[in-house]
Amino acid sequence: MAAYNRSRCRQKLLLLLLLCAISAPWTFLSPAHGSSKASSFQASRAHAATALMMAPMLVSTPASAAAEGDIGGAVVAYGHYLGLILATACLIAERLTIRAGMNKEEEDRMRVFDAVYGLAALLILITGYLRVTEYGKGWEFYQHEPIFWLKLTLAAVSGAASFFVTATIIKRSAAQAEVKDQVFIPMSEKLANRMTSVINAQILAIGAIPLTATLMSRGVLYADWLPWQAGAVPPVLALVGLGFRYVKEAVEWTDDDK
Structure with a gap:
């Protein structure tokens, strides 16, 4: 059971990293009408905050899996x-x-x-x-x-x-x-x-x-x-x-x- 939980945690971390990787390129793309580096930095912070907000949802999955396996x-x-x-x-x-x-x-x-x-x-x-x-x-x-x-x-x-x-x-x-x-x-x-x-x-x-x-x-x-x-x-x-x-x-x- 412990090995299963570790595997699930690794999967969630990989998924979290994947979400960050997907969102990262958008923080370095130049806006169509030309924006400042500050706006790019703010967009990067927004994507990071979104990823962090999703982290607890991913971590809580084992509890729901345990409930389903009654x-x-x-x-x-x-x-x-x-x-x-x-x-x-x-x-x-x-x-x-x-x-x-x-x-x-x-x-x-x-x-x-x-x-x-x-x-x-x-x-x-x-x-x-x-x-x-x-x-x-x-x-x-x-x-x-x-x-x-x-x-x-x-x-x-x-x-x-x-x-x-x-x-x-x-x-x-x-x-x-x-x-x-x-x-x-x-x-x-x-x-x-x-x-x-x-x-x-x-x-x-x-x-x-x-x-x-x-x-x-x-x-x-x-x-x-x-x-x-x-x-x-x-x-x-x-x-x-x-x-x-x-x-x-x-x-x-x-x-x-x-």
């Missing part, structure tokens, strides 16, 4: 992206695995994918909170950004939909454990189709999140007048309302429903 912010951002990629991978794996009449090994894999998805969602939640409050643009920006709340709504929809899948997996595992003769009960086609449609909705919701993130970071539709309470209503309703609905549907599910 390791904590980089780690949090990496964790956020990793969680999003991992959650998407788990959803795709679930979508490719689920089918009517799955064997026990396939349902065990579904259980693993769902557990990893839950961990990825937790990672996204923690790192997202840190990015909003500590390492991103700051809460003062995000609370007035409608697309930020749209992003949270999409995340809430994906999370609420996952309640149906998780509740169904838990319900089937508990029912299977109660079977004394250990006969595996395969999943019905109706339930497999319903879980497939729910996972498809999750994939669509989580797939739209990167688009909202890019628009949000650029301040698209930013509104100073928007209170955070109004922005928070859609994601809260999506998470609570849809979450309750999906859990209730999973708990009360029967294959003979019309």
Whole structure:
């Protein structure tokens, strides 16, 4: 780090000398209408003063470079992206695995994918909170950004939909454990189709999140007048309302429903 700072200082000194060299010839050129040596000397002093005024700006560059190289912010951002990629991978794996009449090994894999998805969602939640409050643009920006709340709504929809899948997996595992003769009960086609449609909705919701993130970071539709309470209503309703609905549907599910 010290060697890097010395190198940067040398670069700044060379740039300062270059600025002085660029300005120097103009101090010795004769004016078009003939001026005195005093005016030439005054011009030389003016250029020197300008160069000296620019020197503190050059010297302060390492501090800004250090601020831009925020390791904590980089780690949090990496964790956020990793969680999003991992959650998407788990959803795709679930979508490719689920089918009517799955064997026990396939349902065990579904259980693993769902557990990893839950961990990825937790990672996204923690790192997202840190990015909003500590390492991103700051809460003062995000609370007035409608697309930020749209992003949270999409995340809430994906999370609420996952309640149906998780509740169904838990319900089937508990029912299977109660079977004394250990006969595996395969999943019905109706339930497999319903879980497939729910996972498809999750994939669509989580797939739209990167688009909202890019628009949000650029301040698209930013509104100073928007209170955070109004922005928070859609994601809260999506998470609570849809979450309750999906859990209730999973708990009360029967294959003979019309």
